[in-house]
Amino acid sequence: MNPVVLRNVAKHYRLDAVDVPALADIDLEIHPERFTVLSGPSGSGKTTLLNLIGCIDRPDQGDITVDGQAVLTLRDDALSDFRARRIGFVFQNFNLLPVLNAYENVEYPLLLAGSGYSAKQRRERVLGLLDAVGLADKARNRPGQLSGGQRQRVAIARALATEPMLVLADEPTANLDSHTGAAIIALMRKMQRELKVSFVFSSHDPQVLAEADDVVSIRDGRITGIRRMEVAA
């Protein structure tokens, strides 16, 4: 089953009295356990599309199915719970909670999702993720005491905490230097493979495109092409 299916989706913004079309005629399937990149020039609609896939925004028309669930039928609370359990987010600006340390930031989604983890399992999971992103020794640091690259690593651990089937990242390397960005991409790639999660990115970054399994090209709110790599056996 494809984790994300969009059918005939359209979205426009209203600015004052003017309609700004952002997306039109979007038909898209994201394949499971793949590293999918949305690529396109600035203003083409990548963020808008990611927001729709992430169930934090609603289209004007069309249907969206995430993990087999027709998400547009869900009410706000149910949708929140759905996001908490099934979708992880990585943001361009990291968006960690400044009052929580690295450990607590990673733990927070577990508490939100009320997932069936015992306190001990939760602890193991958080420490395991921090270890996997190379920050085992920074668990007690608050975001203000971490570098940009380290913050994004914490954010990746947080996005993966609840074992989501889908992780969305809107330009996750845009605020990092190219060296750190490459390390972050490599980390996400590694995590995606190990945890068998579907990752969807938006990016202009050639490094990212090079790593991608599937590349969805967008221009002026329309999909202009999809290039899928052969699935390795």
Add this chain to the structure above:
Amino acid sequence: MNTFRLALRNLLRNHRRSLTTLLAMMVGAVSILLFGGYSGNINYGLQTDFVKRSGHIQIQHKDYFLYGSGNPAAYGIANYQHIIDVVKNDPVLKPMLTVVTPTLSLGGIAGNFAQGVSRTVLGSGVVVDEQNRMRRWNDYGFPDRYKPLALSNTPVDSAVIGTGVARVLQLCGPLKVAHCPQAPAKASETGAAAPDDIAALSAQENSDKPAQPATRIELLAANAHGAPNVAGLNVVQAVPQGVKELDDLFVMLHLAQAQRLVYGGDAPQATAIVLQLQHTSQIPAAQARLETLMKTTLRDDALEIHDFATLNPSYGQITGMFAAIFGFIAILIGAIVLFTVGNTMSMAVVERTVEIGTLRAIGLRRGGIRRLFMAEGLLLGIIGSVLGVLMALALAWLINHGGLTWTPPGNVEPVPLMVRVWGESRMIIGTMLGLVLVAVTSAWWPARRAAKLQIVDALRHV
């Protein structure tokens, strides 16, 4: 990470703003509590004074309260001694009572006929020992101010008068009253000279007394049959009364002497039976019991009962005035706290818009956002009111030990200025609850706005 820990950390994050808000709440709590403690102390003081003088409840002849001042003798309670016995031995009332004592009020003319001066007075005949026991009542723990009546241990024909009475009767000299100017000479022209028959009565009354001390006065009153009667009284002291109107009318004498004056050889009566209770809070229970007795055992006596607040209308007026000022201050401070906390929370919501979007994206429900900000308001309210109460207690202690004094209305001597905060649990809890409620209320609107934010808009916020 539960909501409250998160809320607390967010408050600590912007500790300067949180402190300013807390300070506003503390100042508010302190003002409310100190003023409440000050006015509460005044109310207790007034109540203590009234209860010491006129007891908690008085049993009177029916209609005496409204019409009796015209002719007190006509509203006497004939078998007051029996009623006192019934009350004192009643199993329900007995444990509450401290004193039950009769009094007799009378209107009359006091004259220093040797000087040719006289004036109308209000006399009250009292049982001195019992009145002294009443004056020991101190349920609110005021610094001991017990002073026995000046009438204590005096012969039955003794009297105590107000300084105003002493002035008019030209007794200031003999009674050694301070600050009492001698009456100008022409006073005797306008002063009421005693009519001949009264002078004769007084002469008759005094005929058996050989030596006339300079402090001797005559008290003329109508007896129960409406005929005039005179009692010779030896004034032992002039005592200033806090209110001038009373000071100019006050005569206190022994009950036996007053009864002899009004009832002569007839059976003596009393115009009131004064009941003093251990605690003011027992009034309703005591009143209810008295009502029952009046319908049963004391059915044949036409009686009515009044509590001290009815007998002393100024008590209700003064406490009412303080309550109004207190209410005004409380509302004012409530409004200030409302806007202060509201402003703090609104700023927090704006500053943390992206954070709100993030929390919502990773799965926190709208209600969770609302709870988070409400929890911050609640914490501000709790911390602010606790600190405010502590500060008010400390300040009250300082004031109470600062040696300040003041003279309350109706008092003659200054009393220590006291602010009662410690032990006033109802006021303290009420103030705390009120402040917490105000803080939560003012957080409600910003919290609602935060919860209603569109996730994508919040995330795009710069």
